[in-house]
Amino acid sequence: MQEAVSTYVRDGLSVAIEGFTAFICFAAGHEIIRQRRKNLTLIRMTPDLVYDQMIAAGVASHLVFSYLGNPGVGSLHCVRRAVEKQIPIPLTIEEYSHYGMVGRYMAGAMRMPFFPLRSYAGTDMPNANPDIRFVQSPYSDESIAVVPPLNPDVAIIHAQRATKQGDTQLWGLLGVQKEAAFAASKVIVVAEEIVEDSVIRADPNRTLIPGLIVDAVVHEPYGAHPSYVQGYYDRDNAFYLMWNEVSRDRAKTETWLDEWVYNVPDRSAYLEKLGSETLDDLKPGDAPSSSVNYGTYA
C-alpha cells in the first residue's frame, strides 16, 4: 500500500476511493494521510468517514460528491468544518445527485461526451453547479439534463478477491466501483485475498474489473474497516458512533488521527492495535451462494 500510494497518488491529483457504504478502503485513505498528500481533489458519491478523516488531515482542497453524511448516524463534522469555517484549510465543493455522479463515472468510463438523465430540471442544483446542463433531444421537443464525464487520475477499489494481475471479483453492493475503475487513468485494487487465476476463471461473470486496467494490486485484509466487506466482516458500527462524537471536536479529531493514523506505520499495526476480539466480533455467519455449471466445451 505504501508503494502503491507513493507511486500513483501524487499531490494535486484527483482521487476516487469508491464503494457505497461497503468496501470503503480506509487503509488507502490512512496511507494517503500518512504520506501527507496536499491539494488532492477527492471524489466520492458519499464521502463517508474516510474523507472526513482525510479532509480533517488537510490532504484535500476540492471535493466532488453527491451525499455528505455519516450513513445512518448523522453529519460529517470535519467536512462541515472545512466547508463552513475553512478548518483546517478551505475546501471547495462540486455537487451532483447520486445518479448524476453515477452518470459522470459512466460517461468517463465509456468515453461519452456527456451522460443524459432525468433529474435537476426545476431545482436549484444547476444554479449551484454550472456543469449541470441541458440538451435538446433530436427526436422530440424534450430537453434532458446532462452531466459531464468524470475521469479521476486515480481510482482505489477494495474487493474480496483479485489475482496478482488485478483481475478482480466483488459480490454484494456493487456501487459504482466498475464505472470508477474504467473511468480512471490509474487503478489501485486492494483485496482481502489474492487468488490464483483459476479461481477468477471459474466464474467469469463475477469479474467486475479486468487486470488490463489495473496498475497496482495490494493485499490488505480488513483494509475496509470500519466499513464492511460482504461475507468477510460487518460494519463496525461502534466506530461510526464513536466518530460522530470525536469528529465534532477539532482537537479530539487530531488526537485520534495521531493515535490511529500518523503513529501507526501500516494496516497490520492498525489491526493489531484494534485487537483480534473486535475483528472476531465482526465476522458474519455463512451464507454460501450455490455453484453454477459453465460446462466444458472441448
Next chain:
Amino acid sequence: MQEAVSTYVRDGLSVAIEGFTAFICFAAGHEIIRQRRKNLTLIRMTPDLVYDQMIAAGVASHLVFSYLGNPGVGSLHCVRRAVEKQIPIPLTIEEYSHYGMVGRYMAGAMRMPFFPLRSYAGTDMPNANPDIRFVQSPYSDESIAVVPPLNPDVAIIHAQRATKQGDTQLWGLLGVQKEAAFAASKVIVVAEEIVEDSVIRADPNRTLIPGLIVDAVVHEPYGAHPSYVQGYYDRDNAFYLMWNEVSRDRAKTETWLDEWVYNVPDRSAYLEKLGSETLDDLKPGDAPSSSVNYGTYA
C-alpha cells in the same frame, strides 16, 4: 408457451427474442409460427436462424437488426429472399450497428430520450437510416451520434433458471437480455429450470431480471435448441449447417417448416422427434463455479 404466446404476442406487435448466439428461444419462435401471427415487427441484434424461419413463415413485415447472418456459417437465405425478392411477403428493414442496437435497448430500458455513442460519423449508415442522428455536446464543440430508444411490445428471454414469479438468473454470454427485458412492455421468460425463491436469493448478484417486470414464465427445457445454453447444452452445429442448405431453397424450407413446426404440437413433441441421442451428444462436461459467501447478518 402456447398460452404465453397467444396472450402477449398479438398480430402487429413488435417482438424481441434476444440472446446473442446463445439462449435463442426457438421454442417461442416456433410457437409464434404455429399460431400464424401476422405483421409482426421483429427486433433482434442478430436475426439468426430463428428469425430466418419466422420470416420464411411470413409472420413479419418489418425487421430491426444489426447483423444478418448464420453465425460462423454464412447467409440467412430466407431473410435475403424477403429483402431481395419479397418472398414470401415484403419485408422492410431498419438497421443499426451492434452498439447502436445495444444503445437503443439501453435508452428504452432507462427511459432516456436518446443514447449517445461514438459511431456512424462519416459512413453511409445515417443515410440508410434517418433515425441515426447527431447531437452537439454542451461541454465542447464535439458532435456525437445518437440513436432513439427502443421499447418492444414484447421481449422473450431464455434463461437457465427462474422462479415462478419470474426472478431470473443467467450465466454465460449476457448479450442484451437485461436491457431488452427492461425496455419491453411485456416480458416472457422461458427457463430451462423453475427453481425455488431460495435458489435465487442465495446469489442475488446473479439475478439479471426481477419478476417485477415479468408477465409470463414458461418452463421449456431445451427451448433454445439448436442454439445453446451455457452449462446445459452445446450448439447443434449440424443443424446450423443443415439449415444453410435447406434455407437456400424455398420449397425445402416450407417442407422443413411443415415437418418441424406446423406438424409438431409443442416443444416436447419437437424434442421427441429430435431424439434423445442428439440431445445427449450436446451435453457439456462439468465446469462448476466456486461458491462465494454472502454472510449472515442478523
Next chain:
Amino acid sequence: MTDYSASEMMIVAAARALKNVRTVFVGVGLPNIACNLARYTVAPDLQLIYESGVYGAQPARLPLSIGDPTLVTGATSVVPMADLFGLYLQRGLVDVALLGGAQIDRFGNLNTTVIGDYDTPKTRLPGSGGACEIAINARKVYMIMRLSNRSFVEKLDFLTSPGHLSGGDSRAKQSYPGEGPALVISDMAIFDFDNADHEMQLTSLHPGVTLQEVQASVGWNLRVSAEILETPVPSPEEMNLVRVELDPQGMYR
C-alpha cells in the same frame, strides 16, 4: 388503550399508507421501519428497493444504513447503482418513494442541501443523494417529517428535490415521469395535495392534536381539507411489531 409515542404514531401512519403498494424506495431510519411494518401488516407483497442497489430485500435485522450487508444477503437482486437508478427508478418501477428533508414548503418541494446561502452556508446539509431524481421519477412521493416551523417553511433556502414546484400546473409543465408528492406524514398530522393548486392540506389529525397546534408548527397559512379526520390510534398488533420486532432498542421512539 395502547401506549405509543408521536414518532411511533408517525411510523404506523406511514406503514398504513403503503397498503397495496407493490414497490417502495426506502430511505434509512423512519422510512425503513415503516416499510418493514407495512410488510408485516397491510402490504405483505411489498418489495423493498434501496438506492444502494438492492431489490427485494429481506433484512434479518433492522438495517443500520441503506447499505447494510443484511439487505444484500437473501435479496432477490443486487445490482450496480447505474442499474438501480437507470433500470428501476428512471424506468418507472418505483410506485412510492419515502423521502424526508430539512425543509419542506407548501408544494412539497424539499431542501436537503443548505441552510443559509449556498456559498457561505450557515449549516451545510448532506445534499441530494438520490432525492432529486427520486422526487422526479418515482410514481408517487410520501414525505415523513416531524412537524416544526423550522422545517415547514414559507420559502426554502435551496430547492433540492422538486415537489409540485410553484403549484398548479407548474410540475406538469416539466413533464417529469412521476406525479410528485401525494402525502406528508408527520408526528402530529397527515397532509395530502388533492386540490387543483397541489398545495399541502391537512386531512387527518393524530389523536389529541389540535388544528391550532399544527398551524403553529407550519410557516405558512395552512390549507385544511373540507373534512378533517382523526388518525386511528396504533393497534396493539402494530405497536407490538414496532417495539418487539422492529425497534427493540427504542431508537425511533
Next chain:
Amino acid sequence: MTDYSASEMMIVAAARALKNVRTVFVGVGLPNIACNLARYTVAPDLQLIYESGVYGAQPARLPLSIGDPTLVTGATSVVPMADLFGLYLQRGLVDVALLGGAQIDRFGNLNTTVIGDYDTPKTRLPGSGGACEIAINARKVYMIMRLSNRSFVEKLDFLTSPGHLSGGDSRAKQSYPGEGPALVISDMAIFDFDNADHEMQLTSLHPGVTLQEVQASVGWNLRVSAEILETPVPSPEEMNLVRVELDPQGMYR
C-alpha cells in the same frame, strides 16, 4: 520446404502482425485462427476480446462462432454487450481489431452492407454488426481479406465502416478515437497505409506472387512502397500449429 496454402500464408502473416500486441478484438473464422496462432507464437500474453462480451478467452476448441460457449468457460471476464462496447471498445482498450468485408477501397473503408443499391439490393450482406464502431474506436485496424477485384474496388457500394475516408486528413477531421486501418493482409500480399495520403500501398509479396498478379486483383491503380519485401514463408512450427492444433479439419486451408 514447408507445404502451405495461400489462405494459410494469410493466417500466418496476420498472426505475425500481432507481435507485442496486448489486446485484440477478434472476429470469427480467419481472424480467430490468426489470433490463436499469435498466442502460441509471437504474442503469448495476447488477450482475446470478442464482441459477444468475452475478455481474456482461452478457448478449448476452435470456436464455431464468436458466441461459442467454449469462449465463456475459463475466460477472465464475461460481461453484457453494453459493457463490452462501452467500457472496452469505446473506452479505448482495444489495441488492434481484425476486420474483413465484402468490399474495401484504397483508403481502407469497408462495405459489409449491400451490393448494388441499398433499397433494391443485388445482394444483401450481413450489415455492420460491431464493425462500424470497431473501425472508429479500436486503436488500429488490420484487415484480413482475400485479394480479388470484386472485393478491392475503386468505389464502395456502401460505406459501412470508416477507414481513412477520402484519405489525407479526412479521418483526422472526424476526431475518431482510433487511428484507423494500419495493415491489409491478403492471400497474395501485405499492404500498409504509411503515407501522407493514408492510401493502401503494397509492402510485401507472398512467395511466388508477382506485382502484376496483385495489380490485376485490385480495382484501382495500386500504390507500391519504395521497397517491396517478400513475406517469409510459414515456418514448420507455424504450419504444425495451424494444421494440428488450430485447424485439424482443414476448414481454412
